[in-house]
Amino acid sequence: MARATDYIRTEQRRFRRAKSGKAWQARELPQFYYLNNFKRFIADVHALNFDLLGRDALDFLTQFEALPHAAQCAYVRMANRRGYVFDTDKFRYDEIDDLPAQWSTLSQARFADPIGTPLFRDWLSSLPKPDLVLLMTDSMCETLFKKSWKKDRLINLANAHLDPAEAYIPERYIAQGRRDALQYMLFLYFGRIEDNLQAFTLRDLGLVRLPEAETQALSFETVEEARTAFFYAKALHDFRHGTDHDADRLVKATDTWPEPLCERSSAHQSKLIQKLGGWSERRGDAQSALELYTRSDTPFCNERVVRIRWSRDEADDRDWCKQRLETMIENPSSDSEAGFAEDFYARKFHKKRTSAATDLLRSATTLTLDEAFRNQPERAVLRYYKAKGIEAHRAENVPWRNLFGLLFWDLLHDGTTSPRRVPPKLRAGAFYTEYSPEIEARLAKLDNPSLILLDLLKTLALHYGEDNALVHWGSRSLDRIQALIVHAPRGGVAHLLRLMAQDWLGTKDGFPDLMLIDDGRVRFIEVKTAGDSLRRNQLTRLRQLSMAGFPVKIIKVAWAVDPDQPYVVVDVETTGGKPGLHRLTEIGAVKMIGGEVVDEFQTLLNPQRSIPPFITRITNITNDMVAGAPLFVEVAEQFRTFMGDAIFAAHNVNFDYGFISAEYEMIDQRFRHPKICTCASMRRLYPGYRSYSLKNLCQEFEIDLTSHHRALCDAQAAAELLKMINEKRMSNAQES
Incomplete structure (x- = not known):
């Protein structure tokens, strides 16, 4: 194993030097590089996803091909820029002849749109701040705003008070047309939402590397399935990158959301509900949050429903919470849900005053260490144990994710999606269902450390340095995996990996900070300092590790000046x-x-x-x-x-x-x-x-x-x- 570690360290240095070398220096691009990129992109989408394109996308492809060369260039230039609304007076490219004629051609073919009500806010956002202030001064009472306000605040106010039908919008402003069709094709190509075509430009400049289209394309059975997945991916994207206006729009439209038709859209719908529910709670709108959370059956949403209904302090809600908690305890959907239900039930109905997390923190052992490590408490505790002659490693999530990713590499990266992204079947909780015989066969091998370590080493040597979403490449990671497998209680590692395979989103993080090898056994330490809390996922992971036979402990760190510290x-x-x-x-x-x-x-x-x-x-x-x-x-x-x-x-x-x-x-x-x-x-x-x-x-x-x-x-x-x-x-x- 030592020779294997030396090999990996050599590969690690080679990979780091190659990554920082000059192979990706920016370079000058040919004149019509952007149009060539776009045509390659739509050809790939047509070839790989023809059955998923639908009427709008196919109409886009047909009519784009019919555009004159200059009009094609103008449209792709628009699609390469940020935003959807443009001032044509500031839109100048020497290689495109007679731009006014191109805008006319694009408008006739619906590749350019006038600024209407749906795009009014986008138009306001496109205005320079002085022009926005001038518009508001001419159209609104000046006592409603101050010129010194930030632009976003001015945009919100203008959008709320100005009537798009009455506002004067100069004809020189146009909007990019057929946006939904283009964004849908980009979704099929990249597997994620892209607002524009800049990823291709950055690739050609040598600033980023894009995988081949075949490794990025998503796999859907029908157009409806793909469009539904696109809807939820775009909604999440709009929430993350948009404003309160975008979030409010999504909340108000919940009754029109499509029914999820695949694992990907189901997972994204649940995540969107969680995000919008949290946003509603932060705004003080508990009722909207409750209505959102009840649309999902995830442990997080179930917990929030109980907490919101309990906080209303009404008899019917208290009775409902009691029954709901009892159901969750008897038939929990996950360990985290069971932990929450048992803890909340004990505190509210058995008059227990403190939570399980508080009890654990209060029972923790306290170490007094030199305050020079105040910003590095985990490292301070690590040094403390090493000084006592105990083998100690930084752990957290990395060794578990590395072991999981290496053990199931070929099952996870089957060529349907880019290795740089977590496989949809893993995020959606379908990984174990689909591969349970293969997964159980590999978990059984964990009882033979020398055999499984040989398999892991082969996978590591074959794929070292490859971009992926799960494995963090590094020589010391192998050391930690070896220590974990060799010194773990029988069946303990398999138990945790099985949980990760069954519920990746619920078990991918929250693992304790340190891993110790003491008297031939592995044990885990969670490090906390004054004021730190024990998060729900950390509490759940400590429980799962304990149930799997691993000794676990919380260490609380107090700071002092150590006179013997060198x-x-x-x-x-x-x-x-x-x-x-x-x-x-x-x-x-x-x-x-x-x-x-x-x-x-x-x-x-x-x-x-x-x-x-x-x-x-x-x-x-x-x-x-x-x-x-x-x-x-x-x-x-x-x-x-x-x-x-x-x-x-x-x-x-x-x-x-x-x-x-x-x-x-x-x-x-x-x-x-x-x-x-x-x-x-x-x-x-x-x-x-x-x-x-x-x-x-x-x-x-x-x-x-x-x-x-x-x-x-x-x-x-x-x-x-x-x-x-x-x-x-x-x-x-x-x-x-």
Whole structure:
């Protein structure tokens, strides 16, 4: 397995270099590239989805082919731009002759539309803010608005108060016609909603890579099925990228929504109901939210229905909630629904005062760790266990998703959809139903770790680096999978993977932060700090892991100043200010434990480029001085050893840390340490000084700085500041 890990690490470096190489540099495009792209696109759609196109799309294709070349160019130019409404006076392209004639041709063929009531808001949005304000000033009472308002607010007001039939809309404004037909064909091609054709342009510029059409196309049985899926995908897109006006329009039209005809549209309908229900609740419209939630039978919607009806505090609602909760407990649709129902029922009908999540948090073990890790609590707990000699890994969702994706790779990526997207059958909950014999056969293999690891390694070697929505490529991921499979209780991993196969959306996240291997067993730790709550999916995952035989525990972290925590105070000198572009010329570092200096590190470095004269004037480091100095790669391991498990400290820490980590990245190594900034800490703990530069602080506190802008001297001075900072932190902690 070690040789396999080495192979994957090599592949990982190769893949990263290839991804960051020059193969995708932007390039100049031929004159009519956009029209050629469009014609290839509609030819692919016609060939791959002819049976799904329907009358509108087929009519679009036939009539577009009949347009003159210049009119085709004008329409595709419109489709490449943002929005649907355009000012033709600002629409100029040298390669298109006589644009006014093209607008006339497009209008006659319904590829360009006049601005009517449905597009009135789009027209308002297309106006520059000064023109919008002028329109409102001429048409409305000026006391209704202020010119300083943001444009979106002005658009909402104008749309509410102005009558499209009476508003003066200059003839030069036109709208892109046949939008629905084009967007529907883009949906069939990409498998998602696209507002325009910019994805093709970005591909041709070399800025993105698009899979082949065959791997993106969606699979539907009938036109009606495809159109229904398109309706719900577009509604979700409009909600996410639109305004409150768009959300309100969707809520008011719920009675006209089509009945879902496939797994994809069913999943999207449920998601849309959840989104619109939450939006209605945030607006204080509980009744609309309740009507929406009752249209879906998902665990989330069922929970919201119970909570809303209970909050109305009426006898009939209380009786209904009691019966509904009892039904959910007896026959839950998921573990999360069962957890909610049991918890809510116990608190409301058995007079239990706290939730299951609160009970778990109150029973958690508390660890007091150094507050320098305040922004990295999971990493702090990880270091704590490693220091005790326990094998510990960052976990969360990644190892579970990686194992799931690798174990079922060929079943998930069967060629019907792009690997970059989660398969619709997985999102819709149909994956287990469709492949249950194959899934159970592979889950049974988990009881033979050496056999299943060999299968996983073969899949990993065959597909490493491929874009996909499930597996996060990385050598350490294999280490975590191996540790999980080898040390898990019998049947435990299979139990969780089966749940993921049966209900991906309900089990894809919420896994605990850390995985420990202790006494030959794997156990999981969820890390929380003061004020953190235990989310519903996290509580459900802890329950599922416990039921599968995994020991689980919550650790609450309290912060203090650890006097024995080692720090390395670093200063670097460079050839300029941008990491990666400019290079290091010197590193100076001071290691401190308990406020005392225990070791020092200093070296000049050959930056492999000339040092600018103005830098030499600041640092007194010349090109001759670094000519014989070592390269960074030659001292990298020595400096890493010097750092050990210390906290990285510096004055304006992001500068020094950024350069050090960039140098390690150049040699395909990661440099990760918690960091503390002596400048920011001095501002917080010693307020009121005119300047917090290293030089001025040293003058204020009489700290020696005889060789300013030489790395070791500056590091020694910053170490004195760190000593003051930690003394102040410890004093404050004792007082509190």
